[in-house]
Amino acid sequence: MATMTIKDIARICGVSISTVSRAINNDPAINEKTRERIMQVVREFNYIPNNSARNLKMAESNTVALIVKGINNPFFQGMFPYFQKELVAAGCDYFLHTISGSADEVYVAEEIAKEKRLKGIILLGGTMDYPDVVLKRIHVPLVLCSVAGFGVNDPNGGSHVSSVSIDDEKEAHKVVSYLCDRGHRQIAMLTGVRGDTNVGMMRLRGYRRALEENGIAYDEDLVAFMDEKNQEYTEANGYQMMTRLLKGRKKFTAVFVIADRMAIGAYKAIYDAGLRIPDDISVVGFDGIELTRYMEPSMTTVIQPVQKMTESSVRLLMDQINGSTERKHLLYEAELHERDSVLDLNAVFPKAELLHA
Amino acid sequence: MATMTIKDIARICGVSISTVSRAINNDPAINEKTRERIMQVVREFNYIPNNSARNLKMAESNTVALIVKGINNPFFQGMFPYFQKELVAAGCDYFLHTISGSADEVYVAEEIAKEKRLKGIILLGGTMDYPDVVLKRIHVPLVLCSVAGFGVNDPNGGSHVSSVSIDDEKEAHKVVSYLCDRGHRQIAMLTGVRGDTNVGMMRLRGYRRALEENGIAYDEDLVAFMDEKNQEYTEANGYQMMTRLLKGRKKFTAVFVIADRMAIGAYKAIYDAGLRIPDDISVVGFDGIELTRYMEPSMTTVIQPVQKMTESSVRLLMDQINGSTERKHLLYEAELHERDSVLDLNAVFPKAELLHA
């Protein structure tokens, strides 16, 4: 036999399909005995309601979609348990929907919203270069979490959505200032593609500002841009970019890498070049993924405030769902977590430093 | 305005909804001019069809679902690009659906199959302790890929599904034999929970058989079982288990870890204990995730034949979809990939070895 419908169950139980529907959906207006009898049959025949029919008919579900662009990103993976906790606490059903890096998130969001009668959407990751008019197409409450460059390209961006992220420029500035404070003056960087308009640009900007403030000239030979053809924040890319820098003619004592996974690749490139971390080269990553703790030496990195970000995303979404017309754009402070991958040159050459001054 | 339906488009274009439907679905039986005029309006108003209605009406979709249990597993993540390639090559639409470790995969599979009128399902990961009768509930072609312990608990398991995996017992045996060949005789193991009936058990069995063949007594003090309360193949667990072993009174020169991520944690535990890899302790991982290349030293591990496994999974699914009633259970050979985390004790103590003999 193919697959059961509510009609089959109704026939078997000798009741109407309305009654079966009520039994399944725990409608209070049903006789408990009837309900039990029906549920017995439901179990016996392993009847599963067709969600397409259900979604089609229902006015609104209680479901929120978490749409993730870039499922391979361990930073996002680290957020899932927090989202789960918050969404459940908010009393929502939710599901995770992953989309590829090339997918059109606005289209997908609207498509799923229709299909599932969503109550709201949290979009995690990706970049958001869409003008406001495009964003407006999404007819359900929407929150952008950790979406790179949101609002950057559209000064009016965000009048229809809320967003939560960190201040990339500021955090990069923090990292490089920290390195300067530790006596580093030749500081390399592994960043995104040349001409990046999102994270790469913001973090590069922070890097440059910190250098400037410390009286260090910007030297493009110390910046490795990502290959246009392979725009992934992977170990392989980090390895390859770091190797390129190491083979360059410019010396440096530290490197700031804009993603932890790339920094792991950079670690290996440094080791393969016969150098030590941090003795020869100091490394600072970005994101704060779990793995960085397990590197040798454990990696100093910028830990994004995952808990705050997820909490706020859910809260802002709930506010919208509950009718608030206010849209907020929250920027959280990340934490530069000191571990063992940065050498304090002041401690190594205290005398020399004094002479310099 | 809320959200557009096919009716709105029909009204705007002055045609029937049938015609709009045909335009959208590229029905050949439509006037090209009419089609273009309709599509113009569709684009202008950003009309998106409701998939629930579509799924409800359509007899069968062209879609295959890839249901993944354990999205955090980087081994599975490494498979996605291959699945994508194969599924596209097979001419299928597909989507990734992630479920939590505690979800009932059979229920979810059947639910989605109904909702989306799936053509078939590939289930990736998880364990499959379901008896055949439960599996039979899934009314669409089903292939189990890398599903632990499939058929182990049910001698008749598999008469309704096909499966693709590796021989866990054999691969573990391979690893431990390799270590013995390299002169190791005190070999520890980091495995799953005590009483595991799936991967953990199979790999432990292979470990024991290899020891036995090499005349080495099994010593449970050298085996770290995973905590019942925290059954995850994570770095944190590997770190904690390795630390426990290192603090034990038994000495060992090598450790076999049943998952790469755990092995990364083990690396760190070894370093934190002030020991070196492989000089003091040799490490072998399992799975062959990309990251192992970037560890220092690069990790010797068992690389699962991802490409073959994904290819075969898709092929077996297609066979079923095309009417084949044959069900196959393929076991592929993995590759013990030698890198730098194992010391050859024979090379270090060649004389001693000879004296031993």
Place this chain on the structure above:
DNA sequence: CTGAAAGCGCTTACAG
């Protein structure tokens, strides 16, 4: 507490 009926938004024979 239960049932008959309408209808969610589509697709697809069928007729023209």
Place this chain on the structure above:
DNA sequence: CTGAAAGCGCTTACAG
């Protein structure tokens, strides 16, 4: 090539 109509499998007022 196009339209009217049936129907996918449910939920939910409405009436009783």
